[in-house]
Amino acid sequence: MNLHAIKAIYAFEMGRFLRTIFQSIASPVLSTSLYFIVFGSAIGSQMTEIGGVSYGAFIVPGLIMLTVLTESVSNSSFGIYLPRFTGTIYEVLSAPVEVGEVILGYVGAAATKSVIIGTIILGTARLFVPFEIVHPLATAGYLVLIAVTFSLFGFILGILADGFEKLQIVPMLIITPLTFLGGTFYSISMLPPAWQTVTLFNPIVYLVNGFRWTFYGKADVNIAVSLGMTVLFMVVCVGIISWVFRTGYRLRT
Amino acid sequence: MDTIIAIKGLEKTYASGHKALKGIDLDIRRGEIFALLGPNGAGKTTLIGAVCGLVRPTGGTIIADGHDISKDFRAARAKIGLVPQELATDMFVTVWNTVAFSRGLFGLGPNKAYLEKILKDLSLWDKKDAKIATLSGGMKRRVLIAKALSHEPKILFLDEPTAGVDVELRRDMWQMVRRLREQGVTIILTTHYIEEAEDMADRIGVINKGEIILVEDKTALMRKLGRTEVVIGLKEPTSAAPTISGHTPLISEDGLTLTYVIDGDENDEAPADLIKRLAQSGMDFTSINMNRSSLEDIFVTLVQ
Numbered sequence: 001m002n003l004h005a006i007k008a009i010y011a012f013e014m015g016r017f018l019r020t021i022f023q024s025i026a027s028p029v030l031s032t033s034l035y036f037i038v039f040g041s042a043i044g045s046q047m048t049e050i051g052g053v054s055y056g057a058f059i060v061p062g063l064i065m066l067t068v069l070t071e072s073v074s075n076s077s078f079g080i081y082l083p084r085f086t087g088t089i090y091e092v093l094s095a096p097v098e099v100g101e102v103i104l105g106y107v108g109a110a111a112t113k114s115v116i117i118g119t120i121i122l123g124t125a126r127l128f129v130p131f132e133i134v135h136p137l138a139t140a141g142y143l144v145l146i147a148v149t150f151s152l153f154g155f156i157l158g159i160l161a162d163g164f165e166k167l168q169i170v171p172m173l174i175i176t177p178l179t180f181l182g183g184t185f186y187s188i189s190m191l192p193p194a195w196q197t198v199t200l201f202n203p204i205v206y207l208v209n210g211f212r213w214t215f216y217g218k219a220d221v222n223i224a225v226s227l228g229m230t231v232l233f234m235v236v237c238v239g240i241i242s243w244v245f246r247t248g249y250r251l252r253t
Numbered sequence: 254m255d256t257i258i259a260i261k262g263l264e265k266t267y268a269s270g271h272k273a274l275k276g277i278d279l280d281i282r283r284g285e286i287f288a289l290l291g292p293n294g295a296g297k298t299t300l301i302g303a304v305c306g307l308v309r310p311t312g313g314t315i316i317a318d319g320h321d322i323s324k325d326f327r328a329a330r331a332k333i334g335l336v337p338q339e340l341a342t343d344m345f346v347t348v349w350n351t352v353a354f355s356r357g358l359f360g361l362g363p364n365k366a367y368l369e370k371i372l373k374d375l376s377l378w379d380k381k382d383a384k385i386a387t388l389s390g391g392m393k394r395r396v397l398i399a400k401a402l403s404h405e406p407k408i409l410f411l412d413e414p415t416a417g418v419d420v421e422l423r424r425d426m427w428q429m430v431r432r433l434r435e436q437g438v439t440i441i442l443t444t445h446y447i448e449e450a451e452d453m454a455d456r457i458g459v460i461n462k463g464e465i466i467l468v469e470d471k472t473a474l475m476r477k478l479g480r481t482e483v484v485i486g487l488k489e490p491t492s493a494a495p496t497i498s499g500h501t502p503l504i505s506e507d508g509l510t511l512t513y514v515i516d517g518d519e520n521d522e523a524p525a526d527l528i529k530r531l532a533q534s535g536m537d538f539t540s541i542n543m544n545r546s547s548l549e550d551i552f553v554t555l556v557q
Binding site: 002004007008009011012015016019083086087088090091093094095096097098248252 | 307308327329331333342343356359400
């Protein structure tokens with residue numbers, strides 16, 4: 001195991017995060033605050049409780065999830081796309097490193113950033129709405145699991161992308177809509193029965209509900225199913241990345 | 254002779270069907286400076302890429318310092334440093350951080366003293382805290398060299414290291430290459446400045462259209478293929494120039510210029526001998542010019 005290489009890549013990526021710390025943190029914190037003001041305080045005050053949880057508190061896990069998912073995907077995809085774009089990837093490709101080490105470095109750093117941002121948003125949310133977390137350890141674990149999984153997903157996007165605009169498309173056109181439709185702002189039991197069935201094909205439903213369970217001890221979907229789906233997705237991502245490095249697809253000529 | 258890189262039957266066919274390397278056999282000797290020459294698109298960069306792990310060969314084997322580059326890639330790559338042709342650098346990172354990153358990436362723990370020495374050798378020490386984006390092109394090139402040396406490689410590939418570098422810096426760079434060789438580093442370089450290869454290299458390989466067409470000791474190559482032209486300007490026109498030591502000159506149309514051609518494998522004193530005899534022959538001349546054919550002339554003849 002080339003521990004020095006993992007450390008070097010991780011430190012390099014975290015350095016990039018620290019150089020842009022202001023926009024890295026300010027933008028998600030600001031947008032989430034806006035959500036809390038509009039949906040939590042303004043509209044939320046007119047809403048009834050959902051399953052014994054106030055509407056403001058109900059949307060907290062979903063909003064954290066929304067940011068963690070998009071941040072993980074964009075941080076990680078950018079992290080590996082940038083060296084491909086500038087050509088500095090030659091160094092990683094010619095170094096005595098294996099795929100696992102490269103993933104640990106890049107994805108580890110991207111996931112760390114997402115967890116930091118998710119935690120900051122959690123703190124910000126607490127300023128707007130009162131809530132208690134029932135299973136705090138599970139919340140932390142779930143946050144890390146989701147951050148890692150979607151950073152892996154972003155890493156794949158960064159390898160497949162052949163232009164900066166492609167990096168934006170997936171978070172904007174897939175992750176954000178699916179998160180909005182994945183029960184961030186509502187309980188799926190509020191939907192007509194036909195739409196409830198359709199919603200179950202949205203993978204984000206399982207993530208949001210799993211995460212919400214760690215907060216309030218209840219959710220629309222069974223926690224075991226949520227966890228299973230997340231882990232499955234992670235395994236698929238690791239499989240794809242291993243294949244990419246083994247065949248050199250899009251990396252080596 | 255101790256071989257540090259052994260390339261056998263190396264082939265690379267790109268997905269487009271283009272055959273960039275057609276069965277390359279090449280041995281690089283430990284401690285030498287090897288210059289790889291070839292026109293654009295000859296396969297130089299592909300060959301370097303194959304040894305360094307950037308290009309996946311479609312056939313053949315490469316052994317670097319005893320390690321197969323695909324089966325035992327960790328050990329092989331740890332021995333190799335690469336300075337790419339393109340100035341690919343991270344713009345917002347400091348010189349020190351990027352060099353420290355490279356060392357870590359290649360599996361070595363921090364060593365401030367060593368990195369300091371490299372940066373000082375490359376006149377980068379006072380720029381160690383500068384962001385790479387603020388450096389000139391020549392300095393960026395030196396940063397790439399520092400990165401390639403950061404993990405104390407035994408083999409250094411320099412792909413067009415002096416392209417776009419000013420004369421002074423180029424001279425510094427060659428001094429550094431010589432120092433590295435003295436320290437036992439084997440250096441393989443490609444260059445467009447053929448006079449540099451002539452000046453620096455121990456051996457020269459010429460690659461054209463994916464094939465190695467010649468590998469030769471530089472001095473032997475110059476001797477074998479080089480030649481000297483001795484051009485004599487006469488005071489009076491002549492139609493019958495003397496044949497001296499078996500050399501029959503070409504006479505210019507006006508009869509005022511004689512050109513004697515002396516092959517590279519002849520005695521080094523042959524031109525002087527020729528002129529002495531010419532003077533003894535009673536011919537009066539006003540000028541003497543000597544042109545030694547350069548490696549460039551030899552190269553052009555070879556790839557034509």
